[in-house]
Amino acid sequence: MSFPVSAITLDLDDTLWPFAPIGARIERVLDDWLRRHCPRTAERFPIPAMRALREQVFAERTDLAHDFSQLRRLSLARAMELSGDDPLHADTAFEVFYAERNRVEFYDDAEAALARLAARVPVAAVSNGNADLAVIGIGHHFAFSLGAREHGAAKPEPSIFHAACERLGHAPGQVLHVGDHADLDVVGAHRAGLRSCWLNRPGGDGGIARWPHADLRPDLEFPTLTALADWLDATQPALARPAPLAATPPPESCPA
Structure with missing residues (x-):
C-alpha cells in the first residue's frame, strides 16, 4: 500500500x-531506596504488595488515568501514610522513580x-x-x-x-x-x-x-x-523534509 x-x-x-525491563528495574530500585529511607514502608509493602497498592490507587483514581506521574506519587504517599512514614518522602521517592524511568535500552x-x-x-x-x-x-x-x-x-x-x-x-x-x-x-x-x-x-x-x-x-x-x-x-522517494512549521507554543505543563 x-x-x-x-x-x-x-x-x-x-x-x-521495551518497557517491561524498565518497570522491573524501577520496582527494585524503589524498594532499595525505601529500605534505606522509609524502612517501615519497605517492610509493609515489599515489591508485590507495593504493586498491588499501586493498582488499587490507579483503580480508585480514574480521573487521573491520563497522569501516570501523579498516580505514582499518590501511590507512594499512600504507602508511606499507611506504614507510619512521612509522606513528604514521596516527592524524593518519585525523583528516584523518574530517573530510572528515563533509563531506556x-x-x-x-x-x-x-x-x-x-x-x-x-x-x-x-x-x-x-x-x-x-x-x-x-x-x-x-x-x-x-x-x-x-x-x-x-x-x-x-x-x-x-x-x-x-x-x-x-x-x-x-x-x-x-x-x-x-x-x-x-x-x-x-x-x-x-x-x-x-x-x-x-x-x-x-x-x-x-x-x-x-x-x-x-x-x-x-x-x-x-x-x-x-x-x-x-x-515516497521524492519526499523531502518540509521547512519547519511556525512554532506553536505548547500548553503550560509540569515535568511528567
Missing part, C-alpha cells in the same frame, strides 16, 4: 524501547530508524507514558512531544491525536501514527482519522502477534521501525 505521509506521530514505550533498530524518519518528515511523540525525550537524549529528532498528562486525555481518545495533528499543521488524513498497541495506537488513530502503522515486533519466542480485530486493520504493519523507514524511502 502506498499513500502520502506529511508527518508522523510516534508512540514511545514498546515502540522505541532501545530496540536494536530504533535509533537509526528514528533518525531516518525524522530526516524526511516531522515526527511528534504521542504517548500515554511519562518519558522525557530530552533526558533520554532523542529530543532533537522530534518536532514536539505530546503526553497524555499534558493534553488531559490519553490514547485512544481522538482529541490527543487531533491536538498533535493541529500542532503539526496537517489534517489527520495526512499524518501516520505508529505504535505497538492494537487498540490504543491503531484503533485510536483510525477512529481519529489518521493513517495507522502497527509496529508488531517479534516476541521473545520470535513469533509475532495476530491482529485482534475483524472490523478494521492498520494501513501498515511492520516488525521493525527500520521496515517502516524502508517503506517511506521506497514509496
Whole structure:
C-alpha cells in the first residue's frame, strides 16, 4: 500500500524501547531506596504488595488515568501514610522513580530508524507514558512531544491525536501514527482519522502477534521501525523534509 505521509506521530514505550525491563528495574530500585529511607514502608509493602497498592490507587483514581506521574506519587504517599512514614518522602521517592524511568535500552533498530524518519518528515511523540525525550537524549529528532498528562486525555481518545495533528499543521488524513498497541495506537488513530502503522515486533519466542480485530486493520504493519523507514524511502522517494512549521507554543505543563 502506498499513500502520502506529511508527518508522523510516534508512540514511545514498546515502540522505541521495551518497557517491561524498565518497570522491573524501577520496582527494585524503589524498594532499595525505601529500605534505606522509609524502612517501615519497605517492610509493609515489599515489591508485590507495593504493586498491588499501586493498582488499587490507579483503580480508585480514574480521573487521573491520563497522569501516570501523579498516580505514582499518590501511590507512594499512600504507602508511606499507611506504614507510619512521612509522606513528604514521596516527592524524593518519585525523583528516584523518574530517573530510572528515563533509563531506556532501545530496540536494536530504533535509533537509526528514528533518525531516518525524522530526516524526511516531522515526527511528534504521542504517548500515554511519562518519558522525557530530552533526558533520554532523542529530543532533537522530534518536532514536539505530546503526553497524555499534558493534553488531559490519553490514547485512544481522538482529541490527543487531533491536538498533535493541529500542532503539526496537517489534517489527520495526512499524518501516520505508529505504535505497538492494537487498540490504543491503531484503533485510536483510525477512529481519529489518521493513517495507522502497527509496529508488531517479534516476541521473545520470535513469533509475532495476530491482529485482534475483524472490523478494521492498520494501513501498515511492520516488525521493525527500520521496515517502516524502508517503506517511506521506497514509496515516497521524492519526499523531502518540509521547512519547519511556525512554532506553536505548547500548553503550560509540569515535568511528567
